[in-house]
Amino acid sequence: MTDFVLVAGTWLGAWAWDEVAAELRAAGHDVHALTLSGLAEKRDVPAGQQTHVRDVVEEVERRELRDVVLVGHSYAGIPVGQAAERIGGRLRRVVLVDADVAVDGESFLSGWPSEHVRRAVEEHGGHWPPQAADDYAGQGLTDDEIARIVAGATPHPGATLTEPAVMARPLGELPGTYVKCLLDGEEPCGAAAELLASDRWELVKLDTGHWPMFSEPRQLALVLHASATAA
Template structure:
């Protein structure tokens, strides 16, 4: 059985993985959902000072602190950036990286560097408005993403401001991400093709592409289907 470390995207906490974790545990896996520093129950007054490398350390600490091996590191959306860095750090403890409709780190580049200029400018305005944090999204942000009203309500009510430095500070890779055994899950209602950098990485024999006919938050829209995919990547 695998040891899953599940890392949520921006503004979310470990709670976002509750239903997926339940399915995976039912299949016999060990599951460690992560809340990154400054978010959800780990929110703190100086959240605007939490940096990118702190989120990497959060993930590495879960793996090493729990003495995990055969680890499947799963990153959703933003968290693909720290997950990809942590994957290189944990060495032979890693079994596989899974990116769930996520960004992928590039050495020396930040999460925001992957955005077009106009969207990057919008994000910078958001961080000013949020005093150095990215404020939670309103319900309209989750429309047409295969989410129930209950799921949207959970996303709106439980999201917390996201530390802005984690979005703008550069990634530091100890191993190229294309060298690591990787599954990329593309959620088709959030765009019908992966980003250009992901398509380039998919040329590596270490990478595979899977697709889900759902929106950008499959852990809430199709948790059983996502858990089934994750169960399938484990090497017995």
């Protein structure tokens, strides 16, 4: 039995993992889906990126979890990667689901054209507003799945997007799996490609879009289950 800690990306909370969590529990695992500060039911809690790192670390320590698989989707790969380093021997594996990679000194917005995001944050009181339904087109989602995401999404605290990650060593030194969702690009690039050069990381591809917890929850759960037994 493995303890999974599941963390979704921008605009989403623990609710995004409901179907995946049910599949993992049916396979005998303990599952802890986590809402980061400033989002969903915690939307009124002030948050920077290090707040999100502490959210993950404190979840592991408060519950006294061992043999932990930390799962980060999209933006959450950055706080999850930092937390993985900080929980020490409690960690079994890191799984990044179509996620950004924590690199020391780099932020979520580093390395890609981000002026439109920065402008949106400035215009919306320090928060990045959620996407509209049309923005989810071409990602393997049904109309009902898109409606569910849009209805549950909350503005994302902007400070978490611009603050730099703090890593004492490269994430590639820890054991991990990178899940690439093919409708969002066929190959990992940038820091994800560099991460996969490590012999401690494996690549798994899913033929779906950037939100597989909605579009392919059972398939994603199977990948996570397999990661718990990976060498």
